[in-house]
Amino acid sequence: MISALTIARALQLPPPTPQQQAVIEAPLSPSIVIAGAGSGKTETMANRVVWLLANDLVAVPEVLGLTFTRKAAGELAQRVRSRIDQLAAARLTSVVFDPFDSPTIATYNSFANSIFRDNALLVGREGDSSILSEASAWQIARRLVTTSTDDRLITLDKSIDTITAAVLSLSRAMSENVVTSAEVTQMAGRFGELAELPTGSTKVTVLNAKLRDSLTAVQALPVLVDLADQFAREKIRRGFVEYSDQVALALAIAERVPRVVSEYRQRFRVVLLDEYQDTSVVQTRLLATLFADRPVMAVGDPHQSIYGWRGASAANLGTFAVDFTGDPAGALAFPLSTSWRNPLRVLDAANRLVEPLTAVSAVPVARLDPRPQAPTGTLDAFFGETVDDEARAIAGWFEAQLAQPGPGGAPRSAAMLCRSIKKIDAFTTALSERGVRFHVLGLGGLLEEPAVADLVSALRVIYYPNAESELVRLLTGARWRVGLRDVFELSRVGSWLAERDHHFAKLDPALKQRLRESVVVDEGRSLVDALDFVSDCPDGHRMLENFSPVGLERLRSAGRQLTFLRTRTGLDLPDLVNLVTQELLLDIEVAANESSYLGRASLDAFSEQIAGFVAADRTAGLGAFLSWLTEAEKRDKLSPRSEEPEPGTVQILTIHGSKGLEWDVVSVPRMVDDELPGKPQSKQGWLAFGELPYEFRGDAGQLPMLPWRASVSQAEFAKAKDAYNSEIVERYAEEQRRLVYVAVTRARESLLLSGSFWSTQLKPRRAGLFLRELAEHGLVAPDALPDEPENTENPLADSVMLVPWPLEPLGSRGERVAAAAQAVLTADPGAETPWSADIELLLAERAEALAGEKPVIPTRVAASRFKDYVTDPEAVLNRLRRPMPERPYRQTRLGTRFHSWVENRFGLVGGSEQLDVSGEFGMEMDFGTETEFGTETVFGASAESGFASADGLAASGPPAAAAGAGAGAGSGTGASGDAELERLQATFEASEWAGLQPEEVELEIHLVLGGNIVVCKIDAVFRRGTRHQIVDWKTGRAPSDAADLDEKQLQLALYRLAYARYRDVDPVDVDAVFYFVASDEVIAPARLYSEAELLALWERVAPALAG
Known part of the structure; x- marks a missing residue:
């Protein structure tokens, strides 16, 4: 047997301590290692793997290592891989190591997820379920709460956000502890019977206050459990799982299917469990079910168990032996007590602080010892x-x-x-x-960044009428620089408005008294309302008399700006946030402020938070996002950092x-x-x-x-x-x-x-x-540590800081920047400078380069843009030379929402896979997207020659309503957009497609055509007898003339060819039709271009595209 010391010398590593050597050479049986802070547990675990391999006790793929964070898993994996490579190079053993073999090192959740994904069908679930992020989970739960019709919610007397947080917390706790809703509801019913207990005293006739408060809390459980059940069903319906679900489902698989347990026990002969004190009950049960009585080594420190709030149990280390052997004395125990991190003085403090914990610990915990030659610190x-x-x-x-x-x-x-x-x-x-x-x-730090704080303040102001502190921040900030006197006057206007109705008449005294007694925040004074009043109030109104002229001008500017933003809250959330950022000039501010080294990065990080929030539902609103932001900040502060x-x-x-x-x-x-x-x-x-x-x-x-x-x-x-x-x-x-x-x-x-x-x-x-x-x-x-303070009262309560207000936005640089700006304004643009000749040369060089530029034709072309290439190649070249953003047409937005609804209705998730039907892959970015240039918004009445309806007759039907091509960006998502969407949904439900089940939904296929890749995004494919039928949903008007019809059929022809290649069938066995939902028309081409015809079209315009 090769010793750990021999291996260390051969690999030129520091020799292990006696404690480390005992852990490295531990027998292949369940064991627990109590590793103090900084005691080198990662290095010791890696060296144990090397020792096992060197002595041929286990093969590389038979090692499983689990830890909590991806960062820790990556470090352990890198350490183990490095040691294996060193061992192979040292030729210390005759064992041959395959360089492609690797141990399995993962997080606890990812390991459970692999079990779930590989065996999901055994418990009636889909293995490709998507991970539900914190933001998406909050969004789904909140929507369930806000749309619930359960009258019991009213009796809870809690806010929507409080109930949402409780539903999520309870759902996860039930999952992590494998508890059914029936058990919780039954227990709550029995607890409610305590209300019938006698008071215990003849002098007391009312319900005991402590019992009353307890009953109130417990009696809320049934309705919260019902909502938690709805949340669980919604996750299943939408194909989502949370991290807690992964472990619970993996446990269900392990407990119901012995074959799975047997496979994992044969696959992994040695298991290392890191940070075991942070495992939850359900994680412990899963691991014990899989690996009881196997060589499992759990490493942890009960003194570092600080994640009880998320389900971790400090008791896990104490119950390890029983969990994995059934015997309290059935597991070996090893200490790692040498600190390789802390200096002497820090170590002394740490040992002193945990002495009371050590005395009552369920497992023996050794005092931390200093490393050799440890500094004093x-x-x-x-x-x-x-x-x-x-x-x-x-x-x-x-x-x-x-x-x-x-x-x-x-x-x-x-x-x-x-x-x-x-x-x-x-x-x-x-x-x-x-x-x-x-x-x-963390998120809390992100929200502290000035640019992000201003952005969130603006979002709160345009949504909440009581966001007073946020409004004051904006008004007194660098953008508007309103003085304190004018802010006070604004507050006075708010108080004046609070005592008046919408006609500015004084309220009845009785009504004013009821408003004073109200606990509803919207019924008090509102600075936001006051700012709206000041913005619209005519000059000369007596409530404007005390404002300074400059202050009034700035307040009105701010009011108009915020009112405009308030009218745009119907935009998609990312679009709204981008608009607010630009309107408040925050993007320019962070670019211009050299002292804000995190400015641009902070705005980008905030955009990532928004993207994560809307991932589950693009229609998520501003109110839901602001509510989630508060809850997410709270959870983020308690989570381990990866930075x-x-x-x-x-x-x-x-x-x-x-x-x-x-x-x-x-x-x-x-x-x-x-x-x-x-x-x-x-x-x-x-x-x-x-x-x-x-x-x-x-x-x-x-x-x-x-x-x-x-x-x-x-x-x-x-x-x-x-x-x-x-x-x-x-x-x-x-x-x-x-x-x-x-x-x-x-x-x-x-x-x-x-x-x-x-x-x-x-x-x-x-x-x-x-x-x-x-x-x-x-x-x-x-x-x-002084015994008593110098002051008997808080000296900060009366402290006054005198500063000029508003502050100079440029700080100490103000005079220099102003002088530089003045120099630019007064400079003679025609004056000769030492750099004039160089500048002329550079300008000439740039002009020559621009004149010789030719646009690069993308390798990938969207099928919906194919007609633009073949009908007007010059226009395409112009767009490539000078790309311009496209206007977000109202009908395009409506079409996107309808397509998303159809996809969800059929219960199939598409678009996650790109299928290349030729085996070749394009390396360039798409030019444009599948969204058309508003083509669905400008079509006229019903189709004529060249097409036939689905039953072979000429297509007919009432023309669709005007599509409103000129609508703004916000259209299609407000009340009118919702009504239009509902009409389209109702029409679809009455159509022939409603009763059919598609083979494919939102299928993306890459079709190689003449050296280019045509990206075909097919809405749906149905099996009609022996034939395949492609259907393209259209929410605008049907084509108006024969030329338009001919252009439109190009898209269907490409779809047919792509799908035929994908399915390896003859294109003649594939049909393709349009379904114009607004007019309930099915239009099928009488003929579709063949592959040869499509190729000929493309090759004909290729010279023009080449410039």
Whole structure:
């Protein structure tokens, strides 16, 4: 047997420690490795694989490694592949390694997904189901909520977004814990019987408040479960799965089909499970079902289990032996306790902070030991009077730390890890003042970028009438620069309007009182309404008297701009956002501002967020997007980040997001009472709205339990609930301790822990428990944590910052930019300069180059554009020479929506596959798209010669209504567009096609014709007896004359030829027709061009196209 030490020497690797060697050479049986933070678990796992291979205990393809993130999976895969290559080159063993063999290294979800996709039909699902993104899931769930007719929703007294979030959370929790809706509903019914319990006292006759609140939460479960079931059915109907579905469905397959289990057990003889403490109950069940009693090695650290909010269970490490062997003592246990990351002082702090957790851990956790010759490092602490003092101290610390070069002289990496990034303005301001480069990671950071913040503010203002703070941001910003006095006057106008009706008459006093008592936000004062009033109000109105002339002009400009944007909210969401960006000149702003190094990138990243949101439904509205944005930001802050450290830049992120990352220098701010450690937002646990009862969770044994079934009176229930709430608080305190341990162990060299007495609260907050513990044990300087604040009241409450307002948009560069602009305006354009001759030469060279340019004819041509090439090649050349954007015609939009509806109606998803019928692939981009130049909008009445109707008679029928070719971009998507779409849908439902099932829908075929590729996008293909029938849906008017008919049949002829090649059938056995839905006309060509005729047409115009 070749030892791990021998392998390390042969591969010229550092020798493993005794602990690492024990893990590497562990027997082939279930085992668990407790690997502390920075203990080299990835390297150890890779070396175990090498040891197994070198000793011929396993073949390369028989190794399975699973971890949580794609980043971690990529690192592990690269490490293992590199070690295998080194082993093969060292010729240490006689085993021959196939260079094309690779172990399977994947994320837990992708592994489950592979099981599901390969075996989906066994559980009645489709293996090619698409992954449902967070944005799309929110959109679908929200639509189910808003369209629900269930009267029980009214009794919930919750907002649409709150209910949507609860439906999604409950749906995923039920999936992750393999719970049926019937079980939850039945439990809720039994819990409701507690209302009948006696009060427990003859003096009390009303329902106990604690029981009442609990009943309110639990009685919401039945309607939420019903919506969760609808959400699950909708996902199936639309061919979607979520990540939680993948694992649950894979488990169902494994439990129902023993053959699948047998196949995976034979395929993988060794399994490595990384970050096992973060696995969920359903993931554990799946893995145990597949690999119980097999050589499974689980690696994890219970002290780093911080993702309980997403279903992870810290108890998994403690139950590993039972889960995989059935015996509590059936698994071997190994420690990895040498920290290869942290310096001595940081390590001492980390060990101290987790001592209470180690004492109660379900598995033995060794104290972290320093690596040989570990540096001392630095552990600094600061506790200031105010949060501004704290922010300045952190900024100064980072400035000093980043001024020192890192290893090899490279810039050092840095991070500020926050429990929450809601209130980081003081810190980012201080960093900016010091000139320290920083980057707020994640969606929250993206929304903090000035350009994106302005964009989102504008979107909120044009949608919400109460978006007052967002409106003030826009008005006082660089675009309009409205002064504070005029903003105050605008507020006064809003108050004046709030007391008047739509005729500006004063409201009845009783009605005003009811409005004051209303909790509906839309019924109070609105600055947005005030701005609309000021924009339209005639000069001389008494409510305009106190505005400054410049301020009034700017307010009216802003009002007109925002009113215009409000009229465009019917646009597709991406189009609307692009319009707002351009109208607010944000694209120009980020291009012109050299200090905004993330400006353009931030706008692009925001566009990606929008694209992801509308992926499931292009008709998604602005309101749904803004609601999702709030929820997505909340979830994003708690998710691990994939961004690599940026040397020389302070990355700002949450502690949850820092898991798996490390930096040279790290700061952890706001380590004060009620922040870090913080208090739970709720002590209710599963008695909160929309939560799955703990008794249904797979780790119920490790969760606080409420013995509600044993309660014989309301008073006894209230007493039990108090004890339960106390357990919730204790459990949360443990989670906070794990959180700070993760934060502290991210530092490779230097660590700063800080806090301050005063922030925004009314009472001072002393140093948090974790800071105090470190001070008590001498790990931070005792004088770093003052006992009492200098002020008895918050000094920030009365602090006043005097600044000129509005601010100069160009800052300190204002005078220089103005001088440069003036110099340009006054310059003599004809004056000779030292560069005049060079400029003339360059201009002449450009003119010569432009004159000789010839447009490049695309290799790929859309079938719908083929007629343009063969009928007017000169016009095509002109468009190629000077491409111009096409007007978004109303009928084109309507046609797109109708085609999407037909596709969804038939339940087939097309367009995902491009079929090349010749085996050749074009390498150039399409010129244009399948959308025609408004051709469907200009056709006249019914068809005449050259075509016959579907039954062989001349086509007839009433002419379609005018198509409205001049409609604007927003048409076809508003109320009138919806009505037109409904009429088309009704006509289609009464047509012959409604009762047929197509063979293909939205099929894209690449047809090679004369050296070019014609892209044919076929709407639908039906089997009619022994023949294939291609149908092209048209939502505009039917062709008006014979020439038009002849041109149109070119498209059908190409479709017929492409489909015949695709199916390998004779083109004469393929029919092709148009169905003009608006007029309910089926028009079939009497003849279609043959392949020879099509080729002849193309070759005839080829010389003209060649220029």
